Amino acid sequence: MSASVAPSDSSRDPIATNPVGMGEVLDHVRSRDELIRPSVVEFKNVTKTFNIGKPNEFTAVRDVNFVIEDIPDKGEFICTLGPSGCGKSTILRMIAGLGPQHPPTSGEVLVFGQPLSGPGPDRGMVFQDYTSFDHRTVLDNVTFGLECQGMPRRQRYELGRQWIERVGLNVNKDQYKYPHELSGGMRQRVAIARTLILKPRIILMDEPFGALDPMTRMNMQDLLLDLWHDVQATVFFITHSIEEAVFLGDRIYVLSNSPGTILKEMQIQQSYLPSKEMQKEARFQETVYYIRDVVSQLEESRRAGT
Numbered sequence: 001m002s003a004s005v006a007p008s009d010s011s012r013d014p015i016a017t018n019p020v021g022m023g024e025v026l027d028h029v030r031s032r033d034e035l036i037r038p039s040v041v042e043f044k045n046v047t048k049t050f051n052i053g054k055p056n057e058f059t060a061v062r063d064v065n066f067v068i069e070d071i072p073d074k075g076e077f078i079c080t081l082g083p084s085g086c087g088k089s090t091i092l093r094m095i096a097g098l099g100p101q102h103p104p105t106s107g108e109v110l111v112f113g114q115p116l117s118g119p120g121p122d123r124g125m126v127f128q129d130y131t132s133f134d135h136r137t138v139l140d141n142v143t144f145g146l147e148c149q150g151m152p153r154r155q156r157y158e159l160g161r162q163w164i165e166r167v168g169l170n171v172n173k174d175q176y177k178y179p180h181e182l183s184g185g186m187r188q189r190v191a192i193a194r195t196l197i198l199k200p201r202i203i204l205m206d207e208p209f210g211a212l213d214p215m216t217r218m219n220m221q222d223l224l225l226d227l228w229h230d231v232q233a234t235v236f237f238i239t240h241s242i243e244e245a246v247f248l249g250d251r252i253y254v255l256s257n258s259p260g261t262i263l264k265e266m267q268i269q270q271s272y273l274p275s276k277e278m279q280k281e282a283r284f285q286e287t288v289y290y291i292r293d294v295v296s297q298l299e300e301s302r303r304a305g306t
């Protein structure tokens with residue numbers, strides 16, 4: 001594996017890297033002027049303090065700097081790992097433009113080079129909790145956003161049925177079911193369809209598979225990669241599972257303890273093996289063990305209060 005990062009269409013890249021299994025650890029987190037392409041998301045010295053001036057004032061993230069490139073006709077799959085409470089969801093919700101995380105206390109969040117004013121149709125979200133509407137059928141959940149946009153029923157149902165199939169559900173069996181009639185995996189399929197049907201350029205996912213059993217989780221990872229190759233969006237994906245991050249991510253950010261900041265940036269050489277097969281590969285395991293050591297050092301330093 002090469003010891004320098006070189007995007008296939010560029011010879012310019014001064015960042016030193018250290019190969020670890022199927023990944024490479026960058027010697028520093030990339031800044032805007034080190035990228036060739038425009039950015040999708042950029043954080044510039046972002047700090048978020050909640051409850052300013054109150055006894056429970058708390059700084060969740062401090063001086064967060066990173067930049068995600070807009071890779072044409074592909075998008076990049078970004079995975080974010082870090083100890084619980086370090087500010088991962090805070091960062092994701094700031095990209096979404098959702099309060100109270102948005103706006104930052106100081107610094108700037110840019111999306112497609114523009115300062116962010118709030119949520120927008122260019123960004124879609126999938127959460128860990130099953131966020132479907134209980135009183136709506138699968139079809140009406142999947143087409144909810146299209147309904148809000150005013151798309152006529154016939155047209156949106158046609159699209160909705162296509163997406164129900166694309167996420168691996170069965171139109172005939174499942175379209176008129178209500179969320180309480182679905183398994184956790186099926187509900188997350190509905191959530192993914194509901195988000196992707198709107199064709200967001202940025203897909204924000206906060207531990208979407210965290211509540212699923214291991215087998216379902218691997219199937220969902222394979223499905224997500226298949227869909228992502230079609231939709232060509234940038235994905236910002238939070239997970240607690242290092243295996244999941246290494247399997248899914250083109251790039252991984254590891255956050256420090258609270259107040260969180262980006263500690264390490266890695267890029268991962270993706271392969272097209274299914275999740276179950278990939279996990280058996282030695283180079284995959286080497287990358288996982290490396291990140292596990294980084295994260296456990298973080299946990300230890302937190303326990304030691306350093």
Ligand SMILES: Nc1ncnc2c1ncn2[C@@H]1O[C@H](COP(=O)(O)OP(=O)(O)OP(=O)(O)O)[C@@H](O)[C@H]1O
Binds near residue numbers: 050051058082083
């Ligand atoms: N609205 C809020 N008001 C006050 N504090 C908040 C608020 N939202 C988050 N925090 C605090 O900020 C810190 C970071 O929270 P965040 O939810 O971003 O962590 P996380 O990395 O996503 O954690 P987890 O892995 O457990 O989901 C936590 O200590 C949390 O209690």
Ligand SMILES: [Mg+2]
Binds near residue numbers: 088089090206
């Ligand atoms: Mg969180």
